[in-house]
Amino acid sequence: MSKALRSVKGTRDLLPPQTAVWNAVEEIARRVFTSYGYGEIRTPVLESTDLFVRGVGESTDIVGKEMYTFADRKGRSLSLRPEATAAIGRAFVEHNLQELPLPVRLYCIGPFFRYERPQKGRYRQFFQIDAELLGDPGPHSDVEVILMLLRFLRELGLERLVVLINTVGDEASRLAYRAALVSYLEPYKDQLGEDSRRRLESNPLRILDSKAPAERQLLEGAPNLHDHLSPESREHFEQVLALLERFEVELEVAPQLVRGLDYYTRTVFEIVSQGLGSQDAIVGAGRYDRLIGDLGGPPTEAIGFAIGQDRLIDVLPESFRAAATASSPAMLIPIGDQAQVEGLALAERLRQAGIVVIAELSGRSVRSALKQANRRGARHAILLGEDEIARGEVTFRDLESGEQLALSTDDLVQRLKEST
């Protein structure tokens, strides 16, 4: 067992019937997002490392210690994408998408990679469902994005979700607040943990969502970011809150919510869910008004969210799971050598008529074939032996009632179509 080949640490195989749940979630995402005018974008899994250093931020943990980074055969530094937004920003700039009618609405579903110790709800390869609205400063776009997100989650059967929301202000607000926070914390420097002391230089705002009890207490008396907001940022945030209230979105303003990516400006929000253990954020999101410009594009305000698909699927109601995995194929059981080929031909004909048919291929006994049909959850069995072939019929068995009758193949098609 120790020598056996296994999937790489932090990655996993998704197998049927679980994959049916994944597909169902993705189908709903596509349908809902499409109804808001979103189109799908697929960007490469591999990007140049520089994109994330510039886009996500050098001081972030993601870039600093969690990226899969390596040199290709010509020595170029490449990274597996750790998140979606920077790459979508790159594509936006590369393809001059600002020429399209703005805002541009894009969604993306796929795998992302971070080198972290795996635990519940955290994998080295994980999947995100991501949507970005580029080219509108808000606040109405902030609201539309949140409404779309909630519509999607509700369609999955998730109710009573609380949106944690905050603003991190614009550039000017952040600079002013940053200075105030640093001068407040500076005297208490030796009471801070190692990480926070480092962040005092690199990214002081991140200290705000520290969970260390001693630091939490210290932060009670810290200056409030909301007191340093520019009038424009304050106005923006208040409008977002007012609009969301109008749409009866359950909100919780969370002043300590800062998020770990450098590109966020103004509105940031999260959705957390119970039953996930300590990795409980299923959605992380925010506005990033400077990213496109920083990546060399025209100044373009944007907002987007990332849903952790792995975690989302963990909290799906059982009813959704059951509906997604429900299947009741017909089982075709040939009896005897002669019937094998006839059976394959009949199965082909049924499938052409849109019926899901599993053919018994191994020539096992009728007994064990029926047993298997039962285990597979088949609703009907079709028995085809020499007798039936001679009469041009099949024996049709309802596996729920045990009822059994002889049918012509035409009647069989009819009967199976009716029952689906």
Add this chain to the structure above:
RNA sequence: GUGAGUGUAGCUCAAUGGUAGAGCACCUGACUGUGGCUCAGGUGGUUGGGGGUUCGAAUCCCCUCACUCACCCCA
């Protein structure tokens, strides 16, 4: 990167130093062409790997690997 817990049959787990077991699953039969329920039988194990202590180790000790959870961080 740090800490804790767990590794025994395909799966879920027993066996606290003395013959490696049960349930489920799988195969066969009762039932020569009829599932679910039942009954009988059967296949399946270097107890994660390596070393040590001991007359004797799944069990105690050391090393190692893997998995899980938590910290951190985030989706």
